[in-house]
Amino acid sequence: MRTYAIVVFGATGFTGRLAAAYLTEHLPAGARWAIAGRSARKLEAVRDGLDLPDLPILVADSSDPAALAKVAASTRVLITTVGPYLKYGEALVKACAEAGTDYLDLAAEQEFVDTMSVKYRDTATTSGARIVHSAGFDSVPHDLGTYFTVGHLPEDVPITVDGVVQTSADISGGTYHTVVNYLSRLRQWRTAARARAAVEGQPEGRVSRNPGGRPTRRFGLWLVPFPGVDGQNIAYSGRLLDRYGPDFTYRHWIGTRRFPAAAGIIGLVAALLVGAQIRPLRSVLLKLRDPGAGPTAEVRARSTFTVTFHGTGGDRHVVCRVSGGDPGYTETAKILGEAAMSLAFDDLPRTAGPVTPAAAMGDALIDRLVSAGITFELVEARQSEPRD
Numbered sequence: 001m002r003t004y005a006i007v008v009f010g011a012t013g014f015t016g017r018l019a020a021a022y023l024t025e026h027l028p029a030g031a032r033w034a035i036a037g038r039s040a041r042k043l044e045a046v047r048d049g050l051d052l053p054d055l056p057i058l059v060a061d062s063s064d065p066a067a068l069a070k071v072a073a074s075t076r077v078l079i080t081t082v083g084p085y086l087k088y089g090e091a092l093v094k095a096c097a098e099a100g101t102d103y104l105d106l107a108a109e110q111e112f113v114d115t116m117s118v119k120y121r122d123t124a125t126t127s128g129a130r131i132v133h134s135a136g137f138d139s140v141p142h143d144l145g146t147y148f149t150v151g152h153l154p155e156d157v158p159i160t161v162d163g164v165v166q167t168s169a170d171i172s173g174g175t176y177h178t179v180v181n182y183l184s185r186l187r188q189w190r191t192a193a194r195a196r197a198a199v200e201g202q203p204e205g206r207v208s209r210n211p212g213g214r215p216t217r218r219f220g221l222w223l224v225p226f227p228g229v230d231g232q233n234i235a236y237s238g239r240l241l242d243r244y245g246p247d248f249t250y251r252h253w254i255g256t257r258r259f260p261a262a263a264g265i266i267g268l269v270a271a272l273l274v275g276a277q278i279r280p281l282r283s284v285l286l287k288l289r290d291p292g293a294g295p296t297a298e299v300r301a302r303s304t305f306t307v308t309f310h311g312t313g314g315d316r317h318v319v320c321r322v323s324g325g326d327p328g329y330t331e332t333a334k335i336l337g338e339a340a341m342s343l344a345f346d347d348l349p350r351t352a353g354p355v356t357p358a359a360a361m362g363d364a365l366i367d368r369l370v371s372a373g374i375t376f377e378l379v380e381a382r383q384s385e386p387r388d
Helices: 016-027 040-050 065-073 090-099 110-119 121-127 140-150 173-183 186-200 229-240 258-277 281-289 297-304 330-345 363-371
Strands: 005-011 031-036 057-060 075-081 100-106 130-132 159-167 207-209 216-218 221-225 245-257 305-313 317-323 375-383
Touching: 005 229, 005 330, 016 040, 016 297, 016 330, 031 040, 031 090, 040 057, 057 207, 065 075, 065 090, 075 090, 075 330, 090 100, 090 110, 090 121, 090 130, 090 140, 100 330, 110 121, 110 221, 110 281, 140 159, 140 229, 140 305, 140 317, 140 330, 140 363, 140 375, 159 207, 173 258, 173 281, 186 229, 207 229, 216 317, 221 258, 245 258, 245 297, 363 375
Parallel strands: 005 031, 005 075, 031 057, 075 100, 100 130, 159 245, 207 245
Antiparallel strands: 159 305, 216 221, 221 245, 305 317, 317 375
């Protein structure tokens, strides 16, 4: 019998505090939960801010395996917001995999996701732990939005989905640092990706892909390929779920109506890519943004996101949309909290090991997010034009 339903590890950080506040307001009555981190004093300040004097505090450092094992064994679901995950994340994945504890993080670091999927696949599968990476804006709206779109297409046919992200939100300091560090480790990322591909392969008789792309104009927008974890996570959902058909392809884009904006995105990515490879320039780039900086509540209240999915399968074409508020913090805390409650309390398909939000929670999490104010909608459905 576990003591807690959910533990939030890293509750003293900006996103961790938001996630703890969300759970405070939305957990079912009587649910036992706790906050965890390395500083008892800071955790007590978080507890005081939540006005929950009886909320349990668990003190553990990410460098103390024994303490982390004790925390993992005490709960059914563990949330961690402590990044960068390449530096601080592995010990918690290991502890949860060994304890049979469901694990959620906000990792946008593909190298970390791939490496953990290889190292702890067998352990988590044996223990029954569900290891769910990227359970915030990366990658839940994109992963579940694709799942929602596929559900409106015919079964047992090749399916292609293009996801187009548009947002008014500014990138956070932590996300900026993640991007720069990610771009500086392309060689290591590719090595980890090859190792994961060798272990997983493709499902028998089916294929699921996330191919690269070039800037283009489609759907009335200028589209720039969106690098990072989302497309790879969605391709993994396609390998896990037969519903995605015998031949599934997903492409992930940033969309903008104005060509100068698209050119600016391309120029920024190119500059970061070059600068990240050179240590002195990388240091300069990292100093441009405070990793702990986040937007004010007023800025978050004005920020929005929309992801539009253009899906084609057989003779049917659909346009679906997922939309909500500030993606970087407000909606990420909401998504993470609802995912944790889904794992803890919902009647879900039996899965174990490295799984995606779509494979682990699917319809149950969509229902939760809709109830929490995130929109999933079918915008258009029509017969697709025949291909030459």
